[in-house]
Amino acid sequence: MLDEEQAVHDENSGARETAAVDDTFATLRQIVTAAVFVLVVLFVLPAVLDYNTFWIRVATGAVIYSTVVLGLGLLYGRVGMVSLYQFILVAMGAWVALRLHFATSWPFPVILLLAGLITGIVGTLIGLPALRLSGLHLALITLMAAGGLTVILTRWQFPNGGGGFYGRAQVAGVASLLPRPSIALGDLAYYRYCIVVTVLLFLLVILHVRGKPGRAWAALRQSQSTAIATGVNTTLYRMWAFALASFATGVAGALLAAAAGGVSSTQFPVQNNITLLAVTLMGGVYSIWGAVVGAFLLRVFPALLDDWGIGTEWLTVLFGIGVIQVLLTAPGGLVEQVPKDLANLGRKIGGLFSRSSAPSPDAAE
Amino acid sequence: MIEVTGLTVRFGGVLPIDGVDLTFASGTNGLIGPNGAGKTTFFNVLSGFVRPETGSVRAFGDDLLSIVPFRRARWGLRRTFQTEQAITHMTVYENVLVALENSGGRGRRQNRQRAIDAVVFAGLAEQINDRVGSLGAGERRRVELARAVVGNPRLVLLDEPAAGLPDEETAALVHLIRRIPDEIGALVILVDHDMSLVSASCETTAVLDFGRLIASGVTDEVLHDEHVIRAYLGTEDVA
Numbered sequence: 001m002l003d004e005e006q007a008v009h010d011e012n013s014g015a016r017e018t019a020a021v022d023d024t025f026a027t028l029r030q031i032v033t034a035a036v037f038v039l040v041v042l043f044v045l046p047a048v049l050d051y052n053t054f055w056i057r058v059a060t061g062a063v064i065y066s067t068v069v070l071g072l073g074l075l076y077g078r079v080g081m082v083s084l085y086q087f088i089l090v091a092m093g094a095w096v097a098l099r100l101h102f103a104t105s106w107p108f109p110v111i112l113l114l115a116g117l118i119t120g121i122v123g124t125l126i127g128l129p130a131l132r133l134s135g136l137h138l139a140l141i142t143l144m145a146a147g148g149l150t151v152i153l154t155r156w157q158f159p160n161g162g163g164g165f166y167g168r169a170q171v172a173g174v175a176s177l178l179p180r181p182s183i184a185l186g187d188l189a190y191y192r193y194c195i196v197v198t199v200l201l202f203l204l205v206i207l208h209v210r211g212k213p214g215r216a217w218a219a220l221r222q223s224q225s226t227a228i229a230t231g232v233n234t235t236l237y238r239m240w241a242f243a244l245a246s247f248a249t250g251v252a253g254a255l256l257a258a259a260a261g262g263v264s265s266t267q268f269p270v271q272n273n274i275t276l277l278a279v280t281l282m283g284g285v286y287s288i289w290g291a292v293v294g295a296f297l298l299r300v301f302p303a304l305l306d307d308w309g310i311g312t313e314w315l316t317v318l319f320g321i322g323v324i325q326v327l328l329t330a331p332g333g334l335v336e337q338v339p340k341d342l343a344n345l346g347r348k349i350g351g352l353f354s355r356s357s358a359p360s361p362d363a364a365e
Numbered sequence: 366m367i368e369v370t371g372l373t374v375r376f377g378g379v380l381p382i383d384g385v386d387l388t389f390a391s392g393t394n395g396l397i398g399p400n401g402a403g404k405t406t407f408f409n410v411l412s413g414f415v416r417p418e419t420g421s422v423r424a425f426g427d428d429l430l431s432i433v434p435f436r437r438a439r440w441g442l443r444r445t446f447q448t449e450q451a452i453t454h455m456t457v458y459e460n461v462l463v464a465l466e467n468s469g470g471r472g473r474r475q476n477r478q479r480a481i482d483a484v485v486f487a488g489l490a491e492q493i494n495d496r497v498g499s500l501g502a503g504e505r506r507r508v509e510l511a512r513a514v515v516g517n518p519r520l521v522l523l524d525e526p527a528a529g530l531p532d533e534e535t536a537a538l539v540h541l542i543r544r545i546p547d548e549i550g551a552l553v554i555l556v557d558h559d560m561s562l563v564s565a566s567c568e569t570t571a572v573l574d575f576g577r578l579i580a581s582g583v584t585d586e587v588l589h590d591e592h593v594i595r596a597y598l599g600t601e602d603v604a
Contacts, residue, residue: 019481019484019485019490019491019493020493021458021477021480021481021493021494022456022458022494023458023459023477212466212467215455215459215462215463215466216463216467218452218454218455218459218463219452219463219467221452221454222450222452222453222454223450225412225414225446225450226446226450226452227435228412228413228414228434228435228438229412229438229443229444229446229450230438230463230464230467230468230512231435231436231437231438231439231464231467231468231469232435232463232467233435233467234435286454
């Protein structure tokens, strides 16, 4: 026994020098990948799209909605909360932004920030009674909140420059459109403006995920009792997650209010909240990149189907199949599955070649 | 010093803990008993997951039950779980750090060093950057242990820390547990079914049966107590 203890002790004192923590914020490879991706969507993609106005507008929508998907992915993937009213919070952000603009004419960035903050606060307050709930109950409560907010939106409509609290002039043909900042008046410039704002929001979320809140959320996701046992203030961190997701979603709503055509109350049907969850799951909730894939599925994919002459009613079917596929075979979403499958495919093709040239027992693995 | 007085827990018509008076002075203390004796419920009362019907727990002079559950970690209470609860989506280091920074950790650099110390203490220096999801059962138990000792807590509750582990890993774990009072400075309460683990690691042992305390004292004497053998150990040879 003594020898054994001595051995363990030696092992520990030796280990003391070798324990080096790798807590770098991001690897060089991650930074380069992200930077290259951002540069490509900023400059290469518009050229590939031949500066076609329609596709630039579709891409703008995808950029804006990527933060919405990111917010929902944060709630579901990092904290384990299913929120089904994120989509209607986009409308709330747009409403607040329009209302603020027509009342004050403050600069665009200020409107963006305030729309995010107000949506963050209201979204958190609505979520407050739900904080004690989880799983199906939380999903139901938030879906009902979405229904309620949709009714309010249909009643109030989006402000279009009229007077009163609703800011609504009952004149036909007046769009609820937020004027763009002077540096981004054209569609292409506004597309790039949205990318910059979106990158900032992504950085904000990444900072949270990689920091103390992210670790507290991981504890919460493991279980309530783990979180409490490690000293995590469970109510505070749940609210924090709601606030952050709602903030990003509110900013996205404000951006949408300035996108081509503005916003109308018919754009936010309740079922879209569920579609949003579907694309979030398909993209992948455990990775930041999942939000990019999810936004592509939400905004670009329907436009592509339309372009190919396939009716958009097929979308629900395809998304249904997609969600089942992801839930059954790839809980990490397409963002994890596709590279893995490609690697497997590559290995199989490589194995085929190596087997034909020099058969070895290792190749069978 | 932990003083439990008149502790009763009621779940409907059942009393999983029924008027228990118990004192733990220092060092490593065992708490044993058959299934359903109230051991884990006792831990859940101390952690704040279960509110007792009556009774009080004074821990180092403080009224433990009056502290909000999540704040008890900051007070100096830590625990492990019967079903191990290491956070699978984080590295070993992050698992330890989360406990430290949510229970009154200090500056970034100091937190980092203290987390590393706890990981080294638990013998996981080589796995410090590994995701917990990729570790084996024994290593995960050690992650929980590292999380329970980081930042020098005052009271560490270990709920069947060796459950499901092979003998050699259990032996290494016993060695670690015995180092906690001296090196970490915490009082340890250990719940387990494994008699050899309890007799190897605990100076004193208390025995619960149907929510009542039936024996407590020096481990060797308690494990040879006739009542204990009859209630819990059956005819099994203890020594």
